[in-house]
Amino acid sequence: MKLWKWFIKCPILFLLLLSWFGLTAFTWSEGRLPEKLDVNLIEHPVFTALLEPKEPDAVLNDLNEDLDNNSDDLNATDKPHETEETVIAAASASQNAGKETADAKKQADTSKKDSLNEKEEVGVTKFLEYKKKKTDSRYYADPGKKALTTEFSYQKVDESYFDDAVFIGDSRTVGMQDYSGLSNAQFFAKTGMNVYDILEDEFLTDPKTGKEASVAHMLKTNKYGKIYFMVGINELGTGNTGTFQKAYERVIKKFHKWQPDAVIYIQGIIPVSKKKAAEDEIFNNININDKNVAIAQLADGKDIFYLDVSESLTDKSGHLKADYTSDEVHMYAQYYKLWTDYLMKHAVVRK
Amino acid sequence: MVFSSLMFIFRFMPLFFLCYFLTPKPFRNLVLFLGSIVFYAVGEPVYIVLMLFTIFANFLVCVHLARESRARNRKSILVFAMLLDFGMLFLFKYFDFFAQNMNLILHKEALPLLGLTLPLGISFYTFQIVSYVCDVYRGKMKHPGSLLEFATYVCMFPQLIAGPIVQYQEVSTELAWRKITLQEVEHGLEVFCFGLGAKVLLANKVSIFWNQVQGIGYANLSTPVAWMGAFAYSFQIYFDFWGYSLMAIGLGRMMGFHLPKNFDSPYMVKSVTQFWRNWHMTLGRFFREYVYIPLGGNRKGRFRMMIHMFLVWSLTGLWHGASWNFVLWGLGFFVLLVLEKFFYGRFLERSKVIGHLYLWIVIPVTWVIFAVTDFSQLLIYLQQLAGIHRQPVLVSTDQLVRYVHEYGRLFLICMFFSTRLPEKIYHRIRGGLVVVLLALAVFWLSVYELANGANNPFLYFRF
Numbered sequence: 001m002k003l004w005k006w007f008i009k010c011p012i013l014f015l016l017l018l019s020w021f022g023l024t025a026f027t028w029s030e031g032r033l034p035e036k037l038d039v040n041l042i043e044h045p046v047f048t049a050l051l052e053p054k055e056p057d058a059v060l061n062d063l064n065e066d067l068d069n070n071s072d073d074l075n076a077t078d079k080p081h082e083t084e085e086t087v088i089a090a091a092s093a094s095q096n097a098g099k100e101t102a103d104a105k106k107q108a109d110t111s112k113k114d115s116l117n118e119k120e121e122v123g124v125t126k127f128l129e130y131k132k133k134k135t136d137s138r139y140y141a142d143p144g145k146k147a148l149t150t151e152f153s154y155q156k157v158d159e160s161y162f163d164d165a166v167f168i169g170d171s172r173t174v175g176m177q178d179y180s181g182l183s184n185a186q187f188f189a190k191t192g193m194n195v196y197d198i199l200e201d202e203f204l205t206d207p208k209t210g211k212e213a214s215v216a217h218m219l220k221t222n223k224y225g226k227i228y229f230m231v232g233i234n235e236l237g238t239g240n241t242g243t244f245q246k247a248y249e250r251v252i253k254k255f256h257k258w259q260p261d262a263v264i265y266i267q268g269i270i271p272v273s274k275k276k277a278a279e280d281e282i283f284n285n286i287n288i289n290d291k292n293v294a295i296a297q298l299a300d301g302k303d304i305f306y307l308d309v310s311e312s313l314t315d316k317s318g319h320l321k322a323d324y325t326s327d328e329v330h331m332y333a334q335y336y337k338l339w340t341d342y343l344m345k346h347a348v349v350r351k
Numbered sequence: 352m353v354f355s356s357l358m359f360i361f362r363f364m365p366l367f368f369l370c371y372f373l374t375p376k377p378f379r380n381l382v383l384f385l386g387s388i389v390f391y392a393v394g395e396p397v398y399i400v401l402m403l404f405t406i407f408a409n410f411l412v413c414v415h416l417a418r419e420s421r422a423r424n425r426k427s428i429l430v431f432a433m434l435l436d437f438g439m440l441f442l443f444k445y446f447d448f449f450a451q452n453m454n455l456i457l458h459k460e461a462l463p464l465l466g467l468t469l470p471l472g473i474s475f476y477t478f479q480i481v482s483y484v485c486d487v488y489r490g491k492m493k494h495p496g497s498l499l500e501f502a503t504y505v506c507m508f509p510q511l512i513a514g515p516i517v518q519y520q521e522v523s524t525e526l527a528w529r530k531i532t533l534q535e536v537e538h539g540l541e542v543f544c545f546g547l548g549a550k551v552l553l554a555n556k557v558s559i560f561w562n563q564v565q566g567i568g569y570a571n572l573s574t575p576v577a578w579m580g581a582f583a584y585s586f587q588i589y590f591d592f593w594g595y596s597l598m599a600i601g602l603g604r605m606m607g608f609h610l611p612k613n614f615d616s617p618y619m620v621k622s623v624t625q626f627w628r629n630w631h632m633t634l635g636r637f638f639r640e641y642v643y644i645p646l647g648g649n650r651k652g653r654f655r656m657m658i659h660m661f662l663v664w665s666l667t668g669l670w671h672g673a674s675w676n677f678v679l680w681g682l683g684f685f686v687l688l689v690l691e692k693f694f695y696g697r698f699l700e701r702s703k704v705i706g707h708l709y710l711w712i713v714i715p716v717t718w719v720i721f722a723v724t725d726f727s728q729l730l731i732y733l734q735q736l737a738g739i740h741r742q743p744v745l746v747s748t749d750q751l752v753r754y755v756h757e758y759g760r761l762f763l764i765c766m767f768f769s770t771r772l773p774e775k776i777y778h779r780i781r782g783g784l785v786v787v788l789l790a791l792a793v794f795w796l797s798v799y800e801l802a803n804g805a806n807n808p809f810l811y812f813r814f
Contacts, residue, residue, distance in 0.1 A: 326565045
């Protein structure tokens with residue numbers, strides 16, 4: 001029987017067979033995959049490679065360019081690294097094994113200087129040291145210390161403090177939007193949001209024009225008094241702590257550029273539960289702590305503060321309390337109040 | 352290995368079917384058996400020995416049963432087999448549950464908890480083996496097949512892990528000789544594609560919403576969201592299980608087996624009685640033929656009938672899981688079935704709308720009982736459904752509107768596929784180009800989702 005007649009008889013079979021063969025051949029021949037996806041080829045055929053627009057680390061190359069390009073105009077409005085920095089309590093300034101960027105290293109070594117105005121208080125971000133654990137992940141390393149909330153004379157405030165506040169972040173911030181009860185604040189939050197896309201992704205609607213808008217647009221065209229930022233849980237398996245810190249720094253610098261009078265709160269990534277941490281190579285609390293230590297170093301104690309908001313959400317070993325969550329990552333609705341309470345107890349009030 | 356995984360679709364399936372179709376016909380059962388062993392061993396490398404042992408032991412039992420003609424001896428052999436089979440099931444699935452409850456009653460740690468992992472598919476293959484042994488005992492099968500045929504019947508990978516629960520007579524002729532045509536393979540692939548779609552494109556997607564509802568915490572739900580959650584779970588479990596059964600039937604078809612239908616649009620019936628004739632039909636059949644009827648069914652008076660039903664439904668509930676909420680679930684159906692039988696069943700069947708509304712309210716509630724294992728949490732959820740809020744409701748109307756916006760379309764699609772329309776349309780356009788394109792589209796969409804998503808639970812998997 002002629003081959004085309006066979007095809008007409010059972011097209012699905014033939015098409016699937018052909019495509020299977022083609023996919024497999026492509027997979028084996030292309031060789032693109034093994035270094036990018038360190039998952040077993042047998043489980044993930046070429047699909048994930050075919051459908052990803054770029055290699056994930058390529059995103060980070062763009063960031064490097066951006067950071068270099070922006071450093072010039074940033075110098076005009078920002079205080080550069082050398083004059084404003086945080087002090088790390090540990091004298092020896094232990095580093096991540098090759099993961100910290102040169103900038104962060106500089107911050108660790110130089111000492112604190114007084115700010116321009118003597119009367120103006122400058123917060124200090126301290127770190128609590130502990131014994132490092134051995135890790136063999138290419139995404140993170142145990143930093144050997146935990147970041148503490150920037151020391152500052154915070155005030156206790158009520159909900160009205162958040163009238164001009166904006167919360168920017170991922171699904172945890174979506175939870176804040178839903179359950180914190182802060183109906184007066186703005187929320188720019190989306191599940192799955194990450195630090196690489198946060199500024200440019202147009203997931204918001206500008207209430208003035210009714211059109212789609214990005215966080216960058218909203219920050220450029222409105223005035224806010226406080227910016228609360230929390231991302232990180234979705235980036236745990238992309239790049240490494242150094243690339244994360246770089247991207248985070250870029251975002252913070254933009255925030256400060258567009259809202260020079262606003263207080264920027266870097267909120268530490270809320271940990272995952274003990275169960276998740278124990279069984280997941282990427283979504284565990286050593287990784288999260290590593291990222292938190294990296295971003296805490298970006299706090300300058302004047303406009304940018306680091307807040308460890310998970311204080312009342314975690315148990316003694318730093319895991320998210322098991323009965324506070326059903327999916328090991330997000331809290332039940334009723335516990336977002338604890339987060340809000342923490343924010344209301346650690347507010348920077350400017351005269 | 353799950354059917355809806357890339358590993359199965361792109362590696363096991365092509366390689367297995369390649370070997371299968373290249374093998375000359377007399378050896379195909381062997382290839383099927385060995386392939387099924389590989390399939391099982393990948394998911395359960397240790398307990399495979401248990402399954403093989405169970406098969407072998409039961410086969411010996413059947414050989415003896417076939418030879419033995421004295422009634423009393425036959426009975427004792429049967430009892431031995433039942434003890435063996437259900438004993439294994441009890442040990443691996445129910446012992447810890449039993450021990451916990453005994454310890455609770457006795458107020459001391461009398462029995463240790465064994466902490467054994469549940470062997471894959473044990474609930475399903477045990478029932479299949481039991482049905483085989485019982486049929487041999489009853490003389491339904493004059494000549495039970497060879498060891499290889501029996502082993503293939505039990506282990507056949509399409510129905511090994513999650514049913515349908517096949518009776519031996521349904522496949523006995525096909526085990527001996529089966530006709531393969533390209534059309535059959537094509538048809539099997541079609542059914543497989545649609546089953547895959549039901550699982551990946553419907554069940555997995557709607558499970559995201561159910562997980563969100565769980566993540567809020569039942570204590571703080573609003574009533575509309577609680578109901579949405581119940582509906583979501585109802586859709587999830589239906590498309591999950593129906594999709595899997597369709598995939599099993601499709602795979603069987605590709606090899607020439609006609610596996611029995613397991614679902615017949617159960618959400619479109621008008622009473623719970625009818626529901627259980629259309630939901631997990633092979634399980635209902637098992638309990639009817641091997642428990643209810645041997646006990647006497649409804650031929651020993653009303654009171655005895657109720658006792659039989661009580662037993663059947665407690666066991667049905669317990670079969671689904673070693674936890675009291677499953678027993679409660681089963682007994683809930685017992686109550687409803689008795690009420691329908693004696694009071695309003697016929698009224699429902701003759702009604703035009705009320706029967707449907709009744710089912711659409713009752714069934715999601717029963718699924719909530721099935722879904723929530725912890726009793727205090729279950730009580731909270733049922734209160735939310737009824738509008739009783741003990742804790743503050745933290746879900747705002749804005750959030751509800753957002754959920755409807757996000758999942759409304761998915762719910763509508765699920766509703767459409769719960770009706771009889773898709774099947775009717777399918778039978779009209781079968782064999783045409785549209786079906787081919789649809790099947791391929793569904794297939795590739797599902798593969799795309801699988802490649803991207805991490806979310807792929809299979810609810811009946813740990814069975």
